[in-house]
Amino acid sequence: MMTSKFKRQSLLVGSRIRSLRKDRALTQADLAHRIGIQQSDLCRMENGEYKVSLETLFKILSIFEMNIADFFNEDTGGAAREREFEFLREFQKLPPRVQDEVQSFIQFKLQSEDRVRDEKVKKDN
Amino acid sequence: MASELETKYSELTAEGSHQVQQGEYRVAAGHFESALQLARELGDQFLIDRATCNLSTARLNLGMIQEAEKGLREILLKNSDNHIIFLASYNLASALRKQGRLQKALLYAKRSLRACESLEKVAWTATCHNLIANIYMNMSYLDDAMAEYRFALTISQKGNLGTSYPVDFIKENLGYCSLLKKRYHQGIATILEALQISLANGNTRCLVECYQDLCFAYMQLKELKRAEEYGEKALAIATERDYKDIQKNCYYLLGEVNLLMENEERSDFFFDKLQELYPHLPVLKQFLRTFDVSNILNLKNPF
Numbered sequence: 001m002m003t004s005k006f007k008r009q010s011l012l013v014g015s016r017i018r019s020l021r022k023d024r025a026l027t028q029a030d031l032a033h034r035i036g037i038q039q040s041d042l043c044r045m046e047n048g049e050y051k052v053s054l055e056t057l058f059k060i061l062s063i064f065e066m067n068i069a070d071f072f073n074e075d076t077g078g079a080a081r082e083r084e085f086e087f088l089r090e091f092q093k094l095p096p097r098v099q100d101e102v103q104s105f106i107q108f109k110l111q112s113e114d115r116v117r118d119e120k121v122k123k124d125n
Numbered sequence: 126m127a128s129e130l131e132t133k134y135s136e137l138t139a140e141g142s143h144q145v146q147q148g149e150y151r152v153a154a155g156h157f158e159s160a161l162q163l164a165r166e167l168g169d170q171f172l173i174d175r176a177t178c179n180l181s182t183a184r185l186n187l188g189m190i191q192e193a194e195k196g197l198r199e200i201l202l203k204n205s206d207n208h209i210i211f212l213a214s215y216n217l218a219s220a221l222r223k224q225g226r227l228q229k230a231l232l233y234a235k236r237s238l239r240a241c242e243s244l245e246k247v248a249w250t251a252t253c254h255n256l257i258a259n260i261y262m263n264m265s266y267l268d269d270a271m272a273e274y275r276f277a278l279t280i281s282q283k284g285n286l287g288t289s290y291p292v293d294f295i296k297e298n299l300g301y302c303s304l305l306k307k308r309y310h311q312g313i314a315t316i317l318e319a320l321q322i323s324l325a326n327g328n329t330r331c332l333v334e335c336y337q338d339l340c341f342a343y344m345q346l347k348e349l350k351r352a353e354e355y356g357e358k359a360l361a362i363a364t365e366r367d368y369k370d371i372q373k374n375c376y377y378l379l380g381e382v383n384l385l386m387e388n389e390e391r392s393d394f395f396f397d398k399l400q401e402l403y404p405h406l407p408v409l410k411q412f413l414r415t416f417d418v419s420n421i422l423n424l425k426n427p428f
């Protein structure tokens with residue numbers, strides 16, 4: 001089920017904080033100061049060893065002015081991420097049986113696209 | 126006249142301390158404020174400092190951190206009385222802890238411990254070890270925290286404290302620490318003991334923490350119905366007593382539990398409540414719906 005797939009993202013939160021910090025050219029000392037924790041604690045947080053309060057977690061989100069999609073894919077553009085995320089939001093609202101149907105449909109469309117591409121390659125050759 | 130005022134001061138202080146142990150912090154603050162006023166009328170600096178420290182304790186528990194911290198450093202500078210040093214440094218440590226200044230908090234907590242060791246008050250010594258353990262837990266040094274909690278329980282037993290305050294809190298914290306170490310069944314057993322003690326002691330604050338932490342434990346064990354029941358109990362008391370930190374945690378926990386139960390409407394209700402508290406963070410609800418943050422959270426981190 002899609003929900004549980006995304007729930008597993010929890011394991012990456014620490015490393016995503018590190019990556020977002022680096023993207024924004026923030027040192028550990030800068031970010032720790034802004035969050036209001038010790039630098040050594042931020043380091044442990046990034047390594048998944050330090051547990052935070054809801055308050056601190058929300059402060060981090062606020063500091064990064066974070067779009068949730070930032071956690072999914074840092075390489076795609078903002079608008080694309082929004083669209084993908086909207087899709088995910090709507091997908092999550094579907095019952096599991098319908099989610100399976102949607103996934104099957106996506107697989108079918110991907111295979112169709114592969115076939116079209118293969119035929120085009122054959123024709124070009 | 127002076128002796129009447131002193132008697133009244135003692136009564137107010139005793140009643141305020143009793144109310145703190147019952148988790149009635151607003152009532153306690155009222156008693157301590159009256160005691161402070163009397164001490165000023167008497168012009169007795171020792172009583173003024175003691176009342177200031179007591180008022181600080183009540184304010185800390187009400188989340189009035191800046192007000193609680195006010196004057197404590199001055200009291201420490203000018204006092205050599207171990208009773209006052211214990212109270213002032215304990216409260217200063219608690220205030221710093223609530224602001225996330227954990228290294229400094231630890232220094233003052235240890236100073237508080239040194240001061241109360243000479244006073245031979247087992248309950249105070251146990252309370253100091255409990256505070257030190259809380260700071261270690263906030264630092265995520267869970268083994269150190271557990272060792273301190275256990276030591277606090279050992280000296281409580283040796284001092285024949287039985288199940289009186291602060292044994293309920295110490296057991297509750299130890300239980301939660303076990304949960305953070307993913308020893309869920311062990312943690313639940315310890316918290317259930319704390320729950321029985323806090324019910325008997327009428328310690329509402331400890332009771333509500335027990336309910337909250339049992340909700341978390343059963344959520345992690347995926348016994349979701351039971352988790353929901355404890356979460357609802359915790360939220361009801363927290364709302365009635367205005368324990369804002371617990372309310373926030375319960376909104377999160379109940380949102381998450383209902384999400385796991387696939388009660389999306391109910392989950393949205395609680396996440397919306399949480400979202401209302403953070404209007405500047407419009408992604409919060411969706412973030413919590415998307416990520417399982419339960420393994421990176423410490424519900425007892427006050428900052």
